[in-house]
Amino acid sequence: MAELSYPLGEHHRSEVRAQTGRAADELTVEAVRAGRVGAQDAAIDPETLLRQADFAERGGNPQLADNLRRGAELATFPDDDVLRFYDALRPGRSSAAELEEIAVTLEAGGAARCAALVREARAHYLRRGLIS
Amino acid sequence: MEGAPGRSLRSAFLEDGAISRDVVVPEYPELGLIAFASPHDPEPSIRVEDGRIVEIDGTPEAEFDLIDAFLAAHGIDPAVADEAMAIDDLSWARMIVSTDVPRADVLRLVEGATPGKLARVLSLLSPLELMQAMAKMRARRTPSIQGHVTNRIDHPLLIAADAASAVALGFRELETTVPVLRDAPLVALALLIGSQVPAPGALTQCAIEERLELELGMRGLTTYAETVSVYGTERVFLDGDDTPWSKAFLAASYASRGLKMRFTSGSGAEVLMGAAEGKSMLYLEARCLAVTRAAGSQGTQNGGIDGINVTGSVPNGMREILAENVLAALYGLETCTGNDTQMSASDIRRTAHTLPLLLAGSDFLFSGFGSIPTYDNAFGPSNFNAEDIDDYMMIQRDWGFEGALRSKDDATLLPLRRRAAEACRAVLEELELLTFDDAEVERVVHAHGSLDVAQEQTDDTATAGDAVIERGITALDVVRALAARGFDVEAERVLEMTRQRLFGDHLQTSAIFDEDMRVLSALTDPNDYTGPGTGYRVSAERQTEIARVRQERTHAELLAEQAPHAGCVTLAEAGPAAAKVRPDEVVIGVSPAFAKEVWLTLSGVTVGEALRQMLAGIEEEGVHARVVRVTHSLDLGMVGWTAATLSGSGVALGIQGKGTSLIHRADLPVLANLELLSVAPLIGPEHFRALGRNAARHAKGGKPAPVILPESSAAMGPRYHAKVVALITRESACLEPGPARAVEVSWPS
Structure with a gap:
């Protein structure tokens, strides 16, 4: 996910994926009703958190960036x-x-x-x- | 009533007032009961060796407590430290306030400053300068507002309905908590559902014990967290069952689940927990905020919070509170600025606490406006509550500031409350958690608070809450249940809140979703205030919305009460009025619109009745009376004086359509009079009659005792002046040049 721009939900809706690899826009009410969506399909991907960390860093808040990078590490636990x-x-x-x-x-x-x-x-x- | 020796009746009166229920204390620096600059506050200092911080505010590395050590490791930037600390306090203070120094420049320098330095700098700012600093330094351009949604019995349907009301009014974050911890999962679920009914995107949280709070977030039943408390001394931090590192880990845990989170702190907490170490409130809060930034929290809730009454008890307490909010902004944090605890028994004092911040603006003006009645607030009363909503709307209208709320009438609110209650009931049924009958939904829809719904105390909510946890119910189950029961819009909105966790955009500083699901954050909506004409400005459209309050009345509405009384008396005009017909007469001069366009006085007496009483009073004294209409002026003095010049006795009465009346005499200046009844809402029939009697006595050369209206402290101006202006427009429309006219009075038979 190179050269993404903030906010991801606005500019990259179809590119962002959950930890399971399922795209965010596949997370539909229909899919939920059909039982095709598990809790992990709603789990943020570490890569996404790293991108958000970059946005925070560029926004002038290195501590927030660090926190988001730690979050990226914990995302899969x-x-x-x-x-x-x-x-x-x-x-x-x-x-x-x-x-x-x-x-x-x-x-x-x-x-x-x-x-x-x-x-x-x-x-x-x-x-x-x-x-x- | 007589005063006791040495004690005046005024003192006795004042001691009985609401403000006298507030107890304040002198400064006790050794207890931390001091707002700014305790004698025990350290001298600000920093020492950097080999790129490492080895001294903070007089404490060498070896003696660092956990807070110092954490700040040295994560907070203060060694590369900026020497530069930031070398700037003298006054120059610092001026940079913070000046519109010529960009916000970004100040933020950069703060990264190198110690808590001691910043506390000292902020103590130099006046209230006005703190407001200016807040306007300039806060992170997000557009102010927003958070509301408390709780009730004393954890009634889930009421939570859902009240959440819907809150969002309809404009709240973009909703905070709940529970009297019974086991109720929390169900209450969080109800809040989530209700919050998405009027519009998408409001964030919700459930403030409870930190571990369970995180768990609810992980399940998507809440979408942010706030009660991540930090403290300014090591001992209190540990008593709060955390350390800066555990809090930093907690912050990362929230991030890892795509959950928005902010820390919370606020002066007075260390005093309450008995370990302020003799430090000033602002210095300790500076340490809290430094930790907040260092731990990577995007924001903070501060400004007194639970300790507001401690801070309020010392001199300069409210200036300290505002300084705390500014300090949070200086650290680049989202500012969620308190005002969430009732700070006084006095309405004037609690309003004075909040107003400066409202006018300055912050990311969240309240970290909990009580959107529900005071008695239902499980956090304890907020500084503003549901009972104050209309007051708030009116203050917002008066000042034209962005208070982030809007008035909504029942025609809008009731259907939303019904939809929320029904959606919540459907989900609880679908998930086999709880059932409610139609009558209860009905009560919830119309309720002001929990006293208006079923009061039966059971363990059902708690048991259902346990089931939510045991069965691993998540937001996806809520989506499924909503969809299964036909609540498609709500299902999509709740799912969108889950979907947003995949993007993580709301993890950035000051992020909220607007009602079109656009992210407003420090990155998309940065505060760009640099003086007049810059920064957030209330748009014309929004100004119109703000102006629309429940109490607004058009002139047509204000005058509607006149029409039913038309014809209560007939004044037939019969050419120019004669002068001085007989020496024993009193002339009554009526205003241009009296009994022509205006029929009801402000006291509710018809103009016909007012005139009848005046005439009767004159007759009682055996004096003759004549009525003339003055058309060249609506001024009561001129109306009365003109009549007096026509009166054989030189004495006349004057009366306007709104009922204001006087006795005049021809030899007096126009603006003088013998007697004036100026408070029209208080003038009853007996007063009109007494005034007529007195005019007659004056005509006979007597010296009657003046008519005294009943005493009143009621606010007449705000209640009647809009109507007065509407009535004056009628008087004005009837103005015509020329002499006064004779009128013949007749009454309907």
Whole structure:
């Protein structure tokens, strides 16, 4: 998806695809009624999030861009995993070792930026005595 | 009534007023009860070594708390830091306000500034300068508004109907929450359905515990999230059960599901949680906002929020609130600017809190205008609620600002409410969650609030909510159910909200969908305000819409009450009026349109009755009376004085069609008088009679006690002046030059 312009829903309606590869405009009421659409057909594609990250970067917000890139990494993880990782990062939920495990899991799933975020959290939690 | 020693009746009166129910305190800096510039606020500083931030606001790297550390890693741009921090505070303040410094230049410098620096700079701005800064710095050009849609019994059909009403009025984000957490899935589902009935594209959220909130979003039952709270001190952040990193991860989680999300913060929270560390409210809020930006949230809800009453209790509290909103804009964040908590028992004070922000504009003027009655607001009363909707419309009309709402009458609203309630009922039935009978739909359609619908308390909603979670029901199931029951338009709109998650356009800063599903965001609709004639301007079309309020009356409507009283008295004109017919007479001068075009006075007394009473009062005193019509002027002084010059006693009464009356004497200046009853709405038959009596006594050389109208503090002007102007146009139309005319009075038999 090179040289796309924002908003995608306006300019590239037929090109944007869900994670399953199904095009956004195939997501019709008829298809839903016929049971031909699954939850994953409504899941945003990591590529799309990366394009949105580029738009954010160009719009002057590198932090929003970073967030969207982390989102792109998490997009392919199951809901339960994402919820579990979030919970693990909350105060008093995990040991340093458990956070490292999560970082490894993330990395293995191609989520290098998220893994780095978890490792950074781990280091500061340790330094501030939140975890051991 | 007498005052107690040392205590005046005025004090006693004031102490009983609504404002006296508000309790405020002196500044206690050590508790964080200080709006700006606590003595414990740090001296702003930054130190960069090898491209790394090693000191923020006096704290060296080794002592960084979680917030400092997060800002050093993700927030402050080392490449801009030295430049931004070297600019003196006053120059900074001027750049923020000046229309000659582009918004983008200010945003670039903010990336290198510390929270301490920005808090100090903003403390230099006056209220007016803060408004100017808000107008210039907010992200989206077009202001929008968010509404609360909740009720105290989590009634799903009422949620759906109220969501439809809210969207019809113009709300583009709807926020709900629940008194009973297990009700949340059903309430979120109802909100989603109702929100798409009048028009496509309104975003919906359900503010609950963060994990369940995310789960509802993942299922597409909500389309954005807002209650992602951050705090300005480490201890409160941890007490809030999060860290900057967990919040950043949460932000990425929302993005990963194509869900819009904003953080929330606001002064007073740290004070309430007992760990403000002696810092000023604005400084702590600056830290919250710095974290918000650093974590990659596109926006924030701030400006007091739950802590508004803490901020409101200290001097300069409301200036601090506005400064917080400006600060959010400086960080390039979508500004969803509070006004969502009742900040005073006084209507004047709570309005004064909100008005400056309304006039300046923000991305969302309210982060929850209570679109439902105060008693139904599960967040607690908002600063403006359903009871205030018409007040809001009128203020919007007065100032011609973009308040993002529009008046809708029942002819528009009732069918939408019915459609929403029926669509919601159909889905709940189709998914075998809950059933409602026709009578309940009917009650919901017409309800003002939950007190008007079935009150039976059951566990049904919660049980159905559990089922939504257990059965894995998603927005696609809602689409299927809507389509199966013939709600094709709504099915398509709900599906479109799901489809939009594939595009992710609404993840950009300040993104909303307009009613044509166009994305308005910082990228497509950037704020381009650079002074007069630039930025968002209310279009002529929109101005017309804003002007149309429930209380608007045309002159034809205002004058409609006149016609039924036509002929209540007949004044037959009989040539020029004679002068000084007898010394013991009082002449009554009537205005040009009196009993000709104007038949009913403002108090509801007919002109015939008013005249009859005046004549009777004069007769009681054994004085003769004559009626003349003055046509060359509608001014009451001139009408009365002209009559007085014709009066043998020199004394005359003057009366206008609207009922305003006086006693005049020929030797007085035209604009003087002996007695004047100027408040026409209060002049009853007995007052007209008493005035006639007094005129007669004056004619006899007496000194009667003046007629006193009943005391009233009612706002007469706004109630009657539109009608006064309409009546004056009638008087004006009857103006003719020439001398006063004799009239013969007769009454219908």
